[in-house]
Amino acid sequence: MLKLSLKKLDELFAAMAQSQALYIPADNGGQAQYLRWAPGMKMTAALNTVRSAKDFFFPQTEGLVNFKMTGKTIEVIDPRTEAEDFVVFGVRACDARSFSILDKVFLVDPVDTYYQNRREHGTIVTMACRQPEETCFCTSFGIDPTHPEGDAVCWMTDDALYFEAVTPKGEALKEKIASLFEESDDAAVKAQQAETKAVLDRLPLHTFTAEPLGGDVLMKVFDSPSWKSLSEACLGCGTCTFVCPTCQCYDVRDFDTGNGIQRFRCWDSCMYSDFTLMAHGNSRNSQVERFRQRFMHKLVYFPANNDGEYGCVGCGRCLAKCPISMNIVKVAKCLEGELK
């Protein structure tokens, strides 16, 4: 395991940023957000960013194809450029797991080459959690926040940063920065993990489990009378979907440039009224149906199609950000209560 004094953190960032773009979670307007590192930029003290790290691979808007019209000819232009290599530093365990959930959607046949392109150029350096929030419930999905997944993993103590490469991408990064580090045993990391685990046991949601919804309960849950009251106050805003690291739905739209079309995709939300609007009309006409879709997808449909893996990583963003404080935990607990 490698060790670096926190006094040298800026040097480390500079070294990482030398041959590729580096993004770190930093403060902007009172909120944490991934920003492109530039000398002088400090890491945020917040546990996690408001927007998740999915933006790096699945950005809110992305050009797909352009059509240019000259007279009677239409030229089809691929607007894609090879993504530059980049490192995302400080990704939490929950967000790190979200990438494998997104991979299950975008990297299965037919492969989404836009996503794949970005994925291939990104190196994920994760950061173990020390002070989880009361809204965290990643452990409910088998995630260990004291030892996240990633191309490389870091632990930060009061005075040092510990680094461990995991994948070939992580090893490649390690080679570039190893000269800054010294070799160290893992005693400090072990101690920190034990301390964090004691906190995890005291988290209010640490006994929460989505297990009962993963079984053969689809129609029963779908037909639950509780959807009506659960969704009653929902504003249909889409905040929950946009801050969620695993929400993956998008819309494809055309922008008329006057002499051509720019076709782009942008995040969409199942909470929106035109989400399922098709030529024949809309199959989900009420907020109850739209609301139900979001939770059924994460808790029931996704595990049914992906060997029991849930479409939620317990990051707690929707718990913190929903304007009416309705969220996946309240929904799951209510439905599970009915199944008992």
Place this chain on the structure above:
Amino acid sequence: MQGMMIARAGELLENGTVTRVLGWQTGEFVYDITPAVFESAEELEKGFVYNSFCGNNLSKYLIQASRKEGKILVFLKPCDTYSFNQLIKEHRIVRENVYIIGIPCDGKTDGEFLKAKGVKGILGIREEGDNFVVDTLYGEKTIAREDALPERCRNCKSKKHMVYDELMGEEGEVLDSHRFDMVEKLEAMTPDERFAFWRSQLSRCIRCNACRNVCPACSCEKCVFDNPQSGIAQKAAADSFEENMFHIIRAFHVAGRCTDCGECSRVCPQNIPLHLLNRKFIKDIDTFYGEYQAGEDTESRAPLTNYTQEDVEPSIVYTRGGNN
């Protein structure tokens, strides 16, 4: 207060005055409260709550709720009553189907706001005199109530209810707030500084539409931005121009109707001070057409939908130098 509210709501359900009660429901944590409809004394006993975290303005829910059968009881804080009146003025709520109990309010905060103040891992909160004592995963923290309140409550415009059928607790007064101080600061900036300020704020927008959907003045059946037929529907801003336009169009559309309830800024996940846009309009309307507070009454003509010979001429833009 909560006990009195539950008891009175129970009575009104019992004696048939109302069939449903619109209030706030407890959640997983002390602060994550959800607006909810209660239909029986048992439901009220089980989940009804009124505390310093009941910030949600319930008025907009009445657009739907008052069109259902039977009368609904709603608890409105002073600032919520302005929204209610404005919705009545716009013929959006069926007044006969609503029974209003006005309740006092001494400011509402939320979990996110406390976290922005450096509190981590909130487990519980006690109110002790002028302080919030927060029990957290990492020890106890005391925050003065004053510091724990967001802008809209620190600059409360009124503790007086504009409409009610029944009042609980003591009635307050319309207050002399400092709500235009920041607008004045923005006005004093150069156009370039002001543009930079707004770009740095609006560039964080993720177009989740929470501000629009929570806004009691945004009550169109179908918003142009959601309507594929409108030609300007958009789910994500393609560039900074579109990003600005969404907010500017929304601010114009609610001008003269926005009661300054502050819900837009409360719900924005990106912490954008949206109220400053609306307050600029309110301040200008006050200056150009005389003092006007949307939601104060249900009958008067609003300045922007009225005509008097004293109205400002468009040339005011030049008189002001086009700078503010």
